[in-house]
Amino acid sequence: MIDVRAVDAVHEAEFADWQRAMSTGFLLAPVLSANQLADRRRYFDQDRLLGAFDGDRCVATFRSFAQEVTAVGGALVPSNAISNVTVSPTHRRQGLLTRMMSRDLTAAHERGDVLATLIAAEYPIYGRYGFGPAASMTEWTVDVLRAGLDPHWSGPADGGRIDLVDGADVRKLGPELFERYRRSLPGAVSRDTLWWQLNTGVLDLGYRPWTEPYHAVYRSAAGQVEGLVTYDADGAWSGKHPDSTAVVRSLIATTVAAQRALWHFLCSIDRVTKVRSGRRGPDDLLPLLLPDPRAARITGHGDWLWVRILDVVRALEARTYGGEGVLVLEVVDGAGTAGGRYRLEVSPEGASCVPTRAQSADLTLGAAELATVWLGDESLQRLAALGRVQEEREGAARKADALLRPSGRPYCPDMF
Known part of the structure; x- marks a missing residue:
């Protein structure tokens, strides 16, 4: 009989075995360094880890944590966020996900959570548990040379300015900016201090090798931080011509002026001929901020945030x-x-x-x-x-x- 139960995260060997099972399910390297395990112990809510155990071996994983979701109108709604759901390939089709999901949703309802949320790796799985796709995302690739932007642009014309910053600045400036941003965006979810540490390289969970990105902030003429972009660039060449792609990891902006300035900034970087937007809202302003909106080509679109009403x-x-x-x-x-x-x-x-x-x-x-x-x-x-x-x-x-x-x-x- 396979036992579905809470993980004893204090027990180092059991916590490591749960992490091994989770990495196996996501086809990641199953062996983590001691530092990566320590960072995961900090990042994960250890009171809300579930596992399925076949004897002493973990064969399925499930994690939830506290979250807030912005409703239409700006209210922040308490939610049970679900992540790290896996079943090992040796134990599929045995009802393990159903048992873990039922246990977790019952606990969430008893806690008083209004919703449960997740990002679905596969579309057909979660509808049977009452989840529905509630918000989608779109990705664009901008052909900079076709966009029609001023090639001599040197900064915003509205009196604002853009500055390059580092991860420490992002951890200082980002949380307050994001709090203003998310209250105007239905579907946005909360970010805690650990989120900012993870996304600026302070924490290493071992999901992928960390590469240091670039960060830039937009400040209005009054000095208010209104936008922040994090991006990478590949440094590619085509023949003897620079042909780099800038890839946006995150762009948040509380004003249209900040959006306009940050997208123009990305499209004006020397050697960059393409800008990949990363995940954006399906009605994002990006194409319409370009003199030629057709220069922004949709290269990805699909369901994203799934919601379950509790x-x-x-x-x-x-x-x-x-x-x-x-x-x-x-x-x-x-x-x-x-x-x-x-x-x-x-x-x-x-x-x-x-x-x-x-x-x-x-x-x-x-x-x-x-x-x-x-x-x-x-x-x-x-x-x-x-x-x-x-x-x-x-x-x-x-x-x-x-x-x-x-x-x-x-x-x-x-x-x-």
């Missing part, structure tokens, strides 16, 4: 809506606690959601479909056309879309 009332009351109205939703959740009928009343002043049996439903949908529309990126009319949402009243999906869908699309800048 508390329907708090999830629907946390966000804002695009008008006034009442919806009654019948939520079907065979694998959790979201099931039931809910009356949602919304207005510019706020939202009220209560369980009800006094009214019949306008729409019937599964927990995964509710999660998919919670951030407003998907249309209930589309889901109804696909047979994934049932209209109990004609026109209810159109009415719901008018309330649920915001003017901009959600986006999660982070991998976790």
Whole structure:
């Protein structure tokens, strides 16, 4: 019998074995150095590691940690973030993920988390646990020579300035900037101190060799830090001509001026002929900031942040809506606690959601479909056309879309 249980992280051999199993599942080097193990011990919440053990050997891994997700309107919603989910190739199709997921989601609900979140490595896995893809990402590659930008650009024309900084500066300036940034971005998730240490090379978890990137900040004419970009460059040549690609690891900006300046900066670096944007929101301004938007070619697009609703009332009351109205939703959740009928009343002043049996439903949908529309990126009319949402009243999906869908699309800048 395979035992699914909490990992005794204090026991060094068991913690190392869990890490070996996780690395094996992700096809990473299964042996870690003592320093890498020590950094993982600092980075991981040791009270929320689960493992499946066949005898003394760990054969499946699961980790969760505390997180906040920005709802439509800017509220920060407590969430249970899930990561490092693996099952060893010798123990697939034995229900180990289901056992770990059920245990973790039960604990999250009992803690009072409103949501659970994850980044799905494979699309078909998580829908059966009530998760739905709630925010997507897009990647662009900019042909700098076609973009039409001023080749003699030497800095922002708005009185702002761009400065190169190092990792220590990023750890100082980045957290406060990101706090302002994430409150305006539905789908953004929180970053703690350890995140900034990991992404500036202070921590080494052994996932990939660390290479020191470049960092640049944009300051407004008033001296306020409004943007930060981290990027690499490959130094490539084509024949006798420099042909380098700048690859963005992260770009955050609280103003359009900062976005414009940082993208122009990247496209103006000597020897750079292409800029790869990294993961961006699907409605990012990048193409429209170029005189020739066609110079930005989409080179990647797909689902990104997946959400699972654990508390329907708090999830629907946390966000804002695009008008006034009442919806009654019948939520079907065979694998959790979201099931039931809910009356949602919304207005510019706020939202009220209560369980009800006094009214019949306008729409019937599964927990995964509710999660998919919670951030407003998907249309209930589309889901109804696909047979994934049932209209109990004609026109209810159109009415719901008018309330649920915001003017901009959600986006999660982070991998976790």
